[in-house]
Amino acid sequence: MDRRTAVRLVTTLLALLVPSLFVLDRARAGGDHFYPPVNDPVVAEECGGCHLAFSPAMLPARSWQAMMANLEDHFGDDASLSPPTVAHIERYLVERAADAGGARYASRLLRGVTEAQTPLRITTLPRWEREHREVTRAEWADPKVxxxxNCAACHRDAERGYFDDD
Ligand code: HEC
Ligand code: HEC
Incomplete structure (x- = not known):
């Protein structure tokens, strides 16, 4: 191939690769933003099949209760389980919720959420949105995301509870 074609090819490849490398790398090294990961086999199995088994410390207890009361319509999916399994998972999540026991990480992610609100998504918490405001539309649209x-697409240690920002 001639020189111009080669240059164009390399530029196209870089344009495709660089944004995703960039966004994936930004979330990686250093820091200590730890959200205790799920360590119960039932919760890991039943709540980790379709997405990351989200840390209970990312939502308040009332949110987990509301979510567990309506698993038949779980963000458009049917995630229903037997009543004993629901009870087991709900107890686990509530005992470790963001507002259980005044843990440090909790107040961070719940900042801006009032007692009257029952957020069902982590990704709509004001604090979460703020932490991610620098992520561009193109980065969200990356097919790898x-x-x-899909936290683990950018936070490579999400499964282990680490969501570091630099
Ligand atoms: C059958 C698949 C399935 C199972 C099983 C499942 N979920 Fe989900 N969950 C979804 C889908 C689909 C979404 C929406 C994801 C999206 O917006 O990309 C979701 C979203 C969520 C969110 C909100 C994520 C956000 O945007 O902040 C939470 C929290 C959540 N699930 C918790 C749970 C818990 C707890 C369990 C176990 C009781 C569970 N899920 C089991 C499919 C499932
Ligand atoms: C498209 C990539 C991407 C996805 C998907 C993503 N994040 Fe992030 N996240 C980032 C980046 C980049 C930062 C760092 C922002 C900065 O540098 O200011 C960040 C920051 C954070 C922080 C703040 C860390 C700190 O230092 O305080 C938390 C917590 C976090 N993300 C949790 C999550 C969770 C939970 C999910 C899934 C529900 C998620 N993220 C999904 C890219 C992503």
Whole structure:
């Protein structure tokens, strides 16, 4: 191929690769933003099949209760489970919720959420939105990401509870 074609090819490849490398790398090294990961096998199995088993410390207890009361219509999916399994998972999530026991990480992510609000998404918490305001539309649209809820696409240690920002 001639020189111009080669240059164009390289530029196209870079344009495709660089934004995703950039956004994926930004969330990686350093820091200590720790949200205790799910360590119960039932919760990991039943709540980790379709997406990351989200840390209970990312939503208040009332949110988990509301979510567990309506698993038949779980963000458009049917995630229903037997009553004993629901009870087991709900107890686990509520005991470790963001507002259980005044943990440090909790107040951080719940900032801006009033007692009257029952957020069902982590990705609509004001604090979460603020932490992600620098992520561009193109970065969200990256096929490796697909959804804001796909934390592990950018936070490579999400499964282990780490969401570092630099
Ligand atoms: C059958 C698949 C499925 C199962 C099983 C499932 N979920 Fe989900 N969940 C979804 C889908 C789909 C969404 C919406 C994801 C999106 O917006 O990309 C979602 C979203 C969520 C969100 C909000 C994510 C955000 O945007 O902040 C939470 C929290 C959540 N699920 C918790 C749970 C819990 C707790 C369980 C276990 C009881 C569970 N999920 C089991 C499919 C499932
Ligand atoms: C498209 C990539 C992307 C996705 C998907 C994503 N994040 Fe992030 N996240 C980032 C980036 C980049 C930052 C750092 C922002 C900055 O540098 O200011 C960040 C920051 C954070 C922080 C703040 C860390 C700190 O230092 O306080 C938390 C917590 C977090 N993300 C949690 C999540 C959770 C939970 C999910 C899934 C529900 C998620 N993120 C999905 C890219 C992403």
């Amino acid at each position: 697909g959804s804001k809820a």
